[in-house]
Structure formats: C-alpha cells, structure tokens
Amino acid sequence: MKPKILIVEDQFIEAHSLERTLLKSGYIVPPVARSVQEGLRSIADQHIDLVLLDIILKGDQTGIDLARELNKRNIPFIYLSANSNRKTFEEAKVTEPYGFLVKPFREKDVLVMIDIALYRDKQKKSGILKEPSPKKALTKAEDEIPNSIIGNSWAMREMYEQIRIAARSNIAVLILGESGTGKELVAKEIHALSARNNSPFVVVNCSALPANLIEPELFGHEKGAFTGALTKRIGKFEQANDGTIFLDEIGELPADDQIKFLRVLQEKEIEPVGGKTKKINVRVIAATNRNLEQELANGKFRLDLYYRLNVFPIKTPPLRERKEDIPMLARHFISKYAEEAGNAITDVSEHVLSELLNYEWPGNIREFENFIFRSMLINDGPLITKIPPLLKASATTGRPDKTRIENERTHIQRVLLECGWRVSGKGGAADILGMNASTLNSRIRKLGISRPHKL
Numbered sequence: 090m091k092p093k094i095l096i097v098e099d100q101f102i103e104a105h106s107l108e109r110t111l112l113k114s115g116y117i118v119p120p121v122a123r124s125v126q127e128g129l130r131s132i133a134d135q136h137i138d139l140v141l142l143d144i145i146l147k148g149d150q151t152g153i154d155l156a157r158e159l160n161k162r163n164i165p166f167i168y169l170s171a172n173s174n175r176k177t178f179e180e181a182k183v184t185e186p187y188g189f190l191v192k193p194f195r196e197k198d199v200l201v202m203i204d205i206a207l208y209r210d211k212q213k214k215s216g217i218l219k220e221p222s223p224k225k226a227l228t229k230a231e232d233e234i235p236n237s238i239i240g241n242s243w244a245m246r247e248m249y250e251q252i253r254i255a256a257r258s259n260i261a262v263l264i265l266g267e268s269g270t271g272k273e274l275v276a277k278e279i280h281a282l283s284a285r286n287n288s289p290f291v292v293v294n295c296s297a298l299p300a301n302l303i304e305p306e307l308f309g310h311e312k313g314a315f316t317g318a319l320t321k322r323i324g325k326f327e328q329a330n331d332g333t334i335f336l337d338e339i340g341e342l343p344a345d346d347q348i349k350f351l352r353v354l355q356e357k358e359i360e361p362v363g364g365k366t367k368k369i370n371v372r373v374i375a376a377t378n379r380n381l382e383q384e385l386a387n388g389k390f391r392l393d394l395y396y397r398l399n400v401f402p403i404k405t406p407p408l409r410e411r412k413e414d415i416p417m418l419a420r421h422f423i424s425k426y427a428e429e430a431g432n433a434i435t436d437v438s439e440h441v442l443s444e445l446l447n448y449e450w451p452g453n454i455r456e457f458e459n460f461i462f463r464s465m466l467i468n469d470g471p472l473i474t475k476i477p478p479l480l481k482a483s484a485t486t487g488r489p490d491k492t493r494i495e496n497e498r499t500h501i502q503r504v505l506l507e508c509g510w511r512v513s514g515k516g517g518a519a520d521i522l523g524m525n526a527s528t529l530n531s532r533i534r535k536l537g538i539s540r541p542h543k544l
C-alpha cells in the first residue's frame with residue numbers, strides 16, 4: 090500500500106496544489122490540517138507515514154511546535170518554508186527534519202524528497218543502518234561500489250549507502266568533510282552510478298579561481314562581453330549539460346555568484362556574461378570542508394542557497410575515525426605506486442602498521458597516500474620497514490587541552506617551518522600535509538598563521 094502523507098499547511102492554494110501532486114503519484118492523503126491543533130487531531134486518529142509541515146501556521150503555535158510532537162511519536166516530517174529567517178531555521182533544525190522544501194517548489198523536487206525521506210525512515214526503523222556485529226565479516230559487494238573508493242569500515246559502508254541513494258535521483262548533494270577525505274571521489278562515484286554516467290562529469294574548484302573569473306568560468310561569456318573576452322566561452326555548467334557538475338569548496342563562492350548559482354538550482358537556467366539565458370539540465374554536487382553553518386552565521390553564505398543544497402548531505406569520515414581501513418588503504422596505495430616506485434614492496438611491517446595506526450592523519454587520505462609513496466621510495470621490500478618521521482604534535486595523543494583548531498594550526502606551522510614556507514610543489518608544505526596548495530593557503534589565512542620575519 091502507498092504511504093499516507095499528511096499536509097499541514099494553512100495556505101489554501103499551496104495545500105491544494107501539494108495535495109494534487111501527492112494524489113497523482115498514488116500517495117494516500119488525508120484531509121489537509123490547517124493548524125497545529127488540526128494536525129494533532131489527524132495524527133491521533135490514524136497512522137501517518139510522513140508529514141509535510143509548514144512552519145508558519147494559523148494560531149499561536151508553529152510547525153516547529155508540532156514537529157516536537159511528531160518526534161515523540163516517531164513520525165518523520167519535512168518542513169515547507171518560505172524564506173524563514175536564521176533564528177527560525179536554527180530552531181527548526183534542532184527538531185531534525187528529513188529536509189526543508191523552500192517555497193516555491195517544483196513538483197519533481199517534492200516527490201524526490203518524499204521518496205528519500207520515506208526510504209531513510211524505513212532504513213532507520215528497520216535497523217538496517219545499525220552497526221553490524223564485529224564478528225560478521227565486513228565484505229563489500231563489488232557490484233555495490235565498483236570504483237576506486239577503498240574502505241570497509243562501518244563509517245564507509247554507511248556512506249556507500251548514501252551514495253547509492255543519491256545516485257538514484259537528480260537531487261542536489263552536499264558533501265561535507267575535512268580536506269583529503271575523498272569528497273571528489275564520492276562525487277565521481279555518485280555520477281558513475283547515476284543514469285547520467287554517459288555524459289560529462291565536470292569539476293570546478295571554487296577556491297582556485299580569482300573572484301572576478303568565477304562568473305565567466307561557471308556561466309560562460311560571449312565574445313567581447315568584457316575586456317579580454319576575445320572569443321566566446323562555454324561555461325562549466327554548459328559543459329556539464331546532461332551530466333554532473335562538481336563544485337568543490339562551495340563555501341568560497343563570492344556573494345554575487347551565490348545568487349546566480351541559486352538560479353541554476355531553482356530555475357535550471359544560466360546566463361552567460363553578455364549573453365541570453367539558457368535552459369540547462371545539470372545535476373549539482375557541491376562540497377566543502379568549511380563549517381557552512383558558521384559561514385551562514387557570519388553572513389558569508391546565503392541561507393536560501395544553503396537550504397537548496399543541504400537537501401541531501403553526505404559526510405565523508407576523517408581517517409582517524411576509520412583506522413580499521415588503514416591496512417587495506419596501505420596495500421591499495423602500495424599497488425597503485427608499485428611501478429612508479431620501481432621496487433617489489435607488497436605490504437607494511439607489523440611495526441610500521443602500528444605507527445600508522447597511532448597517528449591521527451590530519452590531512453586524511455591525501456596525507457596517507459603521499460606518506461605511503463614517500464615510504465616506498467626509502468625501502469627495498471618486500472615490506473615497508475622504515476618510514477619518514479610522523480609529525481606527532483598533531484596527534485590527539487598530544488596535549489588533551491588543545492582544541493582541534495589549535496592542533497591544526499600548530500601542525501601546519503611546523504610543516505611550513507620545515508619547508509622554509511614553500512607551500513606548493515613536490516616536498517612543499519601542501520604536498521607533505523596532503524592538501525591542495527589552494528586549500529592550504531586558504532587554511533593559513535583562516536587560521537591566521539603568518540610568516541615569521543626571519544624567514
């Protein structure tokens with residue numbers, strides 16, 4: 090039987106159009122509730138599978154008050170909201186909705202979000218997503234994740250599940266995770282498993298472009314649109330037509346471009362500089378290693394854009410939270426670099442493995458990968474027995490009263506000092522830390538690290 094979905098909405102026209110959309114898709118829809126009281130009566134009378142809940146309702150109480158009741162009864166819900174302010178958003182967020190639909194919404198977005206919410210709720214209730222017993226072998230079926238993401242830990246298996254759900258729809262995805270945790274790899278995997286996999290996958294790193302070049306780069310420009318625009322240029326969104334665009338470091342997008350990006354998400358159209366608007370069909374995956382909610386609070390990231398993007402967030406776990414994957418990752422990178430390193434190394438020794446497990450890997454897999462490669466160069470094989478020094482200062486085994494930010498600052502400062510403040514290139518600080526040079530420069534700025542005068 091199709092699920093029963095209750096609409097709690099006091100605006101007659103909006104409620105009616107939603108009701109029609111749901112009925113057309115075969116959902117069972119009880120009479121619309123116009124207030125919190127009516128909503129409470131409705132959930133008391135019958136079993137409801139999901140609630141679409143407007144935040145501002147007639148009467149003293151809001152949708153957020155009703156959400157607290159729904160939580161007590163384990164009924165999942167999605168908020169419907171117009172442009173609610175930050176305070177309302179913060180209050181709404183703590184009630185843990187399955188999503189926010191921002192008015193005006195498109196029929197397709199509503200249906201996809203409902204589909205995902207019902208699926209996630211079923212998973213949660215059936216306990217499928219509970220941690221498997223440690224005695225069970227953790228196998229990864231090849232047909233589930235065919236590509237290059239390595240890891241069998243619980244954290245990774247949960248992430249694979251999210252990737253599979255995301256790949257089934259066209260919904261915007263926001264990948265959140267520290268630098269070097271494989272966000273780009275996840276985006277590629279979603280594209281590869283999706284129906285768009287025969288069309289382009291286009292990557293844009295928003296932090297690598299100077300602010301004034303982002304707009305023409307993303308949206309394209311006509312010949313002569315500005316000084317220096319000698320030829321017409323097709324922007325990245327258009328290059329990705331029918332496929333997927335991956336916008337890395339989305340937190341770095343300047344305010345003006347955020348508005349234009351919102352338009353792509355809402356209207357599915359772009360406006361090349363000096364040209365006419367065009368319809369496009371692109372799946373958007375964005376990523377950030379910043380705390381976007383902090384950026385919202387600082388007024389640097391638009392709330393409406395955040396709503397649109399945060400429909401389906403996926404977190405990439407840091408390596409220190411999945412150390413059980415370290416032996417597998419070590420073997421993977423050893424075989425990846427075997428030819429380049431030109432020796433017959435097959436694995437790491439027991440002693441080295443325990444060193445690798447004891448370290449916290451602040452630069453995550455990128456740092457780990459670089460480290461394995463550097464270790465291969467100083468060993469003959471068949472095992473890696475010698476390794477370059479690991480920078481213990483950043484390990485959580487260091488001073489427990491230091492915050493992670495302080496640890497990161499100290500770690501980056503040390504590495505910069507070791508390399509004489511050379512950021513990019515082989516053996517530069519970015520290489521050693523396992524970060525992109527642009528990411529490192531942005532971290533240096535954010536953490537307020539400055540170069541000592543004597544250097």
Ligand SMILES: Nc1ncnc2c1ncn2[C@@H]1O[C@H](COP(=O)(O)OP(=O)(O)OP(=O)(O)O)[C@@H](O)[C@H]1O
Binds near residue numbers: 271273
């Ligand atoms: N699970 C994994 N298995 C194998 N390789 C991985 C895994 N995760 C990351 N890598 C490798 O680590 C490197 C960094 O990954 P990626 O660029 O996807 O990270 P990121 O999170 O996007 O980093 P940043 O935020 O700095 O852009 C790449 O070489 C990638 O192939």
